[in-house]
Amino acid sequence: MRDLTAAFERDPEYFQKHPEALLSCEVWVRGQARSWREYIREHLRTQEAVARGECDARLLFIRYEDLHRDTERWRRAMYEFLDLDPEEADPISEETKTKPGFSREDPRSFFRKGQPGDWRNYHTDDFARWFDEEAGEELRAMGYADDSRW
Numbered sequence: 001m002r003d004l005t006a007a008f009e010r011d012p013e014y015f016q017k018h019p020e021a022l023l024s025c026e027v028w029v030r031g032q033a034r035s036w037r038e039y040i041r042e043h044l045r046t047q048e049a050v051a052r053g054e055c056d057a058r059l060l061f062i063r064y065e066d067l068h069r070d071t072e073r074w075r076r077a078m079y080e081f082l083d084l085d086p087e088e089a090d091p092i093s094e095e096t097k098t099k100p101g102f103s104r105e106d107p108r109s110f111f112r113k114g115q116p117g118d119w120r121n122y123h124t125d126d127f128a129r130w131f132d133e134e135a136g137e138e139l140r141a142m143g144y145a146d147d148s149r150w
Contacts, residue, residue, distance in 0.1 A: 001025045012107040015122070023119075023127040033134035040138040065116040068100045 004021060007014045015022040023029055049055040060081040067074045071092060079086040092099045101114040132139065132148050139145040 001028050008107070015107070019122045020124050022122040023124060026126070026130055029127055029130045030134050033131045037135035037138045040135070040142060044141065064100075068116050071100055 004025060007018075007021070011017070046055065046057075047059060047061070050057050050059055058081070060077065062074050062078070075089070075092065076086045079089060090096065090098075094103060105113040128150060132145075132150070136145070136148055139150065140147070144150070
């Protein structure tokens with residue numbers, strides 16, 4: 001990862017020029033996959049506890065992809081879930097970073113492109129294998145993959 005970080009520091013467009021390099025560090029990919037796996041497992045445990053009545057809570061599950069596809073619908077759903085009037089909310093905008101995605105990509109910014117599925121531009125067979133070995137079950141549970149060949 002050190003070499004990849006140095007390459008990015010020298011040229012912020014390094015990964016756009018070499019997309020196969022972004023997800024090429026096995027240790028990093030596996031670590032990120034394990035972190036995501038644990039997040040999803042905890043999420044699913046919480047959903048199950050709420051469904052069984054073991055936890056007095058309400059949940060609203062929103063996928064990032066759905067928020068992009070129909071922002072206004074899910075925005076309204078979030079406000080209603082919180083018992084707020086969606087009509088009183090400020091409009092969605094790029095300036096307030098409430099609009100999903102961004103008009104231009106800034107590789108150095110925390111707020112990058114924000115496009116669902118952008119990871120596919122950096123996909124390699126090794127990346128898919130490593131991620132699937134660490135979190136494949138969770139990918140399938142969340143509907144992101146049907147099998148190990150994603």
